[in-house]
Amino acid sequence: MTRLTDETLMAYADGALPEAEAAQVASALEHDAEARAIVAEFRRTAELSRVAFTDVMTEPVPEQLVRTVLGAETRGVNVVDFAQARKPRPSPWRTALPLAASVLLVLGVAATQFLQQLPTEHAIALGPVPKASPLAEVLETKPSGTPVTLARRATEGADHLMIVATFRDRKARICREVEALDQAMQPQLAGVACRDPANGDWMVEGTARIAASAAPSKPGYVPSGSDEKDVLDGLLALLGATQTLSADEEQNLMRQGWR
Amino acid sequence: MNATDTDIRHEIVALLPRLRRFALALAGSRDLADDVLQTACEKALGRLEQFTPGTRLDSWMFQIVRTTFIDHTRRQQRRQHADLTPDLAESLPSDARIHEQTAARADLAIVRAEIAQLPHEQREVLALITIEGLSYQDAANMLGVPIGTIMSRLSRARKKLARALDAPSAGPGHAEGMPQ
Numbered sequence: 001m002t003r004l005t006d007e008t009l010m011a012y013a014d015g016a017l018p019e020a021e022a023a024q025v026a027s028a029l030e031h032d033a034e035a036r037a038i039v040a041e042f043r044r045t046a047e048l049s050r051v052a053f054t055d056v057m058t059e060p061v062p063e064q065l066v067r068t069v070l071g072a073e074t075r076g077v078n079v080v081d082f083a084q085a086r087k088p089r090p091s092p093w094r095t096a097l098p099l100a101a102s103v104l105l106v107l108g109v110a111a112t113q114f115l116q117q118l119p120t121e122h123a124i125a126l127g128p129v130p131k132a133s134p135l136a137e138v139l140e141t142k143p144s145g146t147p148v149t150l151a152r153r154a155t156e157g158a159d160h161l162m163i164v165a166t167f168r169d170r171k172a173r174i175c176r177e178v179e180a181l182d183q184a185m186q187p188q189l190a191g192v193a194c195r196d197p198a199n200g201d202w203m204v205e206g207t208a209r210i211a212a213s214a215a216p217s218k219p220g221y222v223p224s225g226s227d228e229k230d231v232l233d234g235l236l237a238l239l240g241a242t243q244t245l246s247a248d249e250e251q252n253l254m255r256q257g258w259r
Numbered sequence: 260m261n262a263t264d265t266d267i268r269h270e271i272v273a274l275l276p277r278l279r280r281f282a283l284a285l286a287g288s289r290d291l292a293d294d295v296l297q298t299a300c301e302k303a304l305g306r307l308e309q310f311t312p313g314t315r316l317d318s319w320m321f322q323i324v325r326t327t328f329i330d331h332t333r334r335q336q337r338r339q340h341a342d343l344t345p346d347l348a349e350s351l352p353s354d355a356r357i358h359e360q361t362a363a364r365a366d367l368a369i370v371r372a373e374i375a376q377l378p379h380e381q382r383e384v385l386a387l388i389t390i391e392g393l394s395y396q397d398a399a400n401m402l403g404v405p406i407g408t409i410m411s412r413l414s415r416a417r418k419k420l421a422r423a424l425d426a427p428s429a430g431p432g433h434a435e436g437m438p439q
Contacts, residue, residue, distance in 0.1 A: 007410040010417065014388075016395055045417040048424070049389045052370040056280040062293055065279075068300050069271045171266065 004028060004035045013042035123150065123158035123180040124191035129202040134161060139176055139193055139202045140258075143250060147181060159183045166250045169194060170240025174258050175205070177236070192239065195258055205239060267307055270316050271300065277391060278320055284386035285328045287375035299327040321391065322401055325383060332379075373423045381416035384409055389417075 004025065011017045012025045029036050129136045138148050138161045147162040158180035165177045175194040179187040191207040245253070253259075271278075278299070282292035303310075303323050310319055374382060387398045388409075395413075399406040 006414040006418065007407075010414045011395070011410065041421045042414075042417055045420045045424075046389045048367075048370045049374060049385060049417075049420070052367040052374070053280045053284055053390055055367075056283050057276045061275045061279060065275055065293070065297060065300060066272055068297060069268050069275070069304065071268065071304065 004032065006038065009035055009038045010042045013039045014046065123161060124178060124189050124193075124204055124207055126191075126204050126207055129193060129204060131201075135178070135193070135204075136202060138163060138178065139195070141254065143247065143254070144176075147185070158188055160185065164190070165244045166253075167236075167241045167244045173197060174253065175239060175241065192236065194239070197259070200258070263312070264307055267310060267316065268304075271303065271320060274317055274320055277317065278324055281321055281386055281391055282324050282328065284374060284390050285325065285383060287371070291331075295328045295331055296324060298331070299324040302327060315397075317391075318393070318397060318401055321387060321393075325401075329379075370420075370424065373420055376423070377416050377419060381412050381419070384413045385416045385420075388413055 008017070008025060012022060012029075015022075017025065029039065124135060129139065134148070134150050142148055142161075142163055144163045144165055147160040149160050150158060160181040162179050162181060163176050164179055167175055167177075169175050173194045173196070175192055177190065177192050179191075180189040182188050189207060191204050193202045193204045195202050275296075279292060279296055282296045282299070283289060286292040286295055299320070303320060310316065374385060377385065383402070384398055387393045387401065388395060393401070395406050395409050399409045402409070
C-alpha cells in the first residue's frame, strides 16, 4: 500500500508516478476526500505557476540578448547564393511584378518570438504553425509553385499561399519557403518554415514582409537594404540552405510524410 | 565561429524565451531577470566548448542562469530585498485596449509575487519543474541533491503558495517593500 504523503500526492498530481503506483494512489483516493483535495490543490498551484509566467513567453526578447548570443553573426552573415540554387519561379505573374519597394525583415533564426512579431492575423507568423491552419496544410501537402486559395480572407491581404522552394537546412531539417499572395497574386509576405523531425511540427523561422509602398520602419524590425532577395537570402543563409530539392525529391518526401 | 558553434548559438536563441521565463521566476523582476540572463549568456558563450553535444542544452543553460543569479544575489546581498521585490506595477497593463484583462493579470501578478516570496531552494525547484517542465530526476541531477529532497522542497513550495493564495489578507501586500 502506497502511503499518501504530500510528496506522493504531488507526484501523482504531476503525473510523475510510475503507472502501477499511480493506479494504487488512484484507488486509494476513491475513499479519501482529504487526499483528493490535496491533489486538486497541487494541480491548482502547478497551473497557476505556469500561467503566471506565460506572458514572458509571448513578449519579444530584448534585442540586446539576441545580439549577444548570435555575436558576430548578426553583423556579417555569410550569404550563400541561394537565389542561384532556387528553382526558377514557376508563376508567370512574377515577371510582371514591380520590385518590392520596401521589405521589412524579421530575423527569426530559430523559431520563437524573440523580436517584434508580426500580428498573428498574418497568414505566415513567426513561431509554431498551428496544427489545423491553412499554412500547416500547405506546408505539409502542397508542391512548390502551386498557389492555394485561402478559404477565409481573415489574414491581412493574403488570399493565397504558395510554396516557393523546399530545401534542407544545415541540420538536415526540411524547410520550405512560402509566400502569401494577395488577390492580384502579388506576394505580400514571405516566410521560411522548418519541420521538426521529432514531432512533425512546423515552425516559421523567419518572415520577410514585402510591402508595395515604403512603410515606416517599426521598432523591432530590422529594415533591410533593398529588395526581397537580400532579405530571404540572409534568412536562408542563417539556416544554412544551399540547395533546393528537385520536384521529384519533394514529391517523394511529401508522399512519405516528410520522413 | 565554426558550424557547431553557430548551431548552438541558434539553439540558445530559440531557448531565450524559456530562459527569460526561468530567470524571471528566480529573480522576480524583469530588469533583474534580463541582467542575469545577459550575464549568463555571456558566460555560456565564453565556454561553449564545455557543452557536451547530445546532452540537454536547456538544462545546461538553466544551470548557468541559476548560478549567475546566485552569484548576483550574493554580490548584492544588501540590496537583495529590493531586487527580489516583484514589480507588481510592471505586470499591470498600461494599454487601455487590454483593460478587460486587468483583473486576471493582477491575479497572476499576485501569484508571481508569492512565488518571489518563497525561499530560494523552493523557488528554483518550482521554476525548474513546474514552470519549465523538467522531471524531478533531471532537477535532482542539475542541483546535485537527492530526488527526495527535490520532492519535499517542491511540495513545501506549493503548499505554501496555496496557503498564501487562499489568504488574501496575507497576500503579497504582506511582504516587505510591496506596494499595497
